[in-house]
Amino acid sequence: MNPISLVIAIPDRSVRRRLTEELGASPWIEIVAETRDLMTTYAEVEEREPMAVVIAGRLARAPEFEVMRALFATLDVRWLVITEVPDASARDQGSPWGRTSDLFPIDTDIPADRLVETLRSVTRTARRHGVSPVPPRTETPPTSRPTPPSNVVPDRAKTNRFIVIGASTGGVDALLTVLSSFPADCPPTFIVQHTGGGFGDSLTRLLDRQCAARVRPAAEGATASHGDILLAAGSRAHMRLAGGSPLRIVLEPGQPITGHMPSVDALFHSAVPGARRAVAALLTGMGRDGAEGLRALRDAGAVTMAQDEATSIVYGMPRAAMELGAAQSSLPLQQIGPAILRACAAPPQASPSQRMTTR
Structure with a gap:
């Protein structure tokens, strides 16, 4: 069994530690990093290439997050966004998720066992077996720009x-x-x-x-x-x-x-x-x-x-x-x-x- 590599990105230290302890106890999960801001999260995701990130809603609503997601699109990362009210409308003015295949709202009080099941259901099987579904990012040479x-x-x-x-x-x-x-x-x-x-x-x-x-x-x-x-x-x-x-x-x-x-x-x-x-x-x-x-x-x-x-x-x-x-x-x-x-x-x-x- 290959565990799901996970980064927990939450500014609140008590919430971050609680999730780390609860999720880390599961044989399905491997916590590879804990972060509290977007820049540190960016560095950890780039270095460790996790399968998923549990991220606080206020970090996901920052303008920088959208760029971060796009930069890591080829890594097929799944972002589980903690929100007090799970999003019911893709057009909600405060919502950064709803119409994408890599963002999943989760309730702030979701039990650890349900969160583990959510992680297992949304992360790609190919990634679990170490096969990247998308080729790694490479710089496009000037001579081979898109047609x-x-x-x-x-x-x-x-x-x-x-x-x-x-x-x-x-x-x-x-x-x-x-x-x-x-x-x-x-x-x-x-x-x-x-x-x-x-x-x-x-x-x-x-x-x-x-x-x-x-x-x-x-x-x-x-x-x-x-x-x-x-x-x-x-x-x-x-x-x-x-x-x-x-x-x-x-x-x-x-x-x-x-x-x-x-x-x-x-x-x-x-x-x-x-x-x-x-x-x-x-x-x-x-x-x-x-x-x-x-x-x-x-x-x-x-x-x-x-x-x-x-x-x-x-x-x-x-x-x-x-x-x-x-x-x-x-x-x-x-x-x-x-x-x-x-x-x-x-x-x-x-x-x-x-x-x-x-x-």
Whole structure:
């Protein structure tokens, strides 16, 4: 019998020790580490590659956790999230779980024997016998980037369009889906993803490995041409477009906007001067960051879209955009990447004033 290797990640020392003693007494469980914060948990999971992690709900709700999960996806780790109220709705505003295959809510007072049975039922048999169901992570050589999809815009069809995207809760998986449809020579793309500090660089590397285009962290004065994607995540400054050819960004320290740093609204508002060339998308996320900026872009002539409710992990930001009339379309996640590329291939829209004078 091969026991299930387990990490217990709980800030409360008494709760952590109780679970360690109760679960450690089971012949089915091998406790390989105890942690009390996300950074230590990240290090232990990376080193020990456990089959499962029992994690406190408040750690799982931190923005960094979503990035951590994505980074360890190939390890097939199961995350059992302790919550006082087991989640009954995938759209609950405080819930990081509900629509994923690796997150499982458990009651805070679950008996040890039931928790062991849950662990036995949700961990993969292949992992128990030491066979990884997914190949280990490797860096993708520059010469073997993912094959561009069939909807690549030919060089001769390139326009001066650019793309701006905002995302929050559920955004890591959403971005992986959207960007996987982008060709290696996609229009210049600028993204704000809400996440905590410490994981921005890891998220950038994850997206870069999975995308045909080049994903780089946002840096002061950086420029983006075709094939470049600049990502602001976990930084203490807002990313704003500063114009130029190629397009240049500035990083602006200051106070959070709509509760976030960096802010999607800050990025979207900075794109308004070039709105006729812009294609903007607002993806899954809690709150309303990005909704006002998306409305400003639409009013100035940009192509705007939002993720639909059915495919959003949290339908907060997209809902706010739809209620404001900021998005011209509400689309399922799988359709957003292709829709962005189609919009980029079309001629820029006329400004509102130009449309009025041509009647």
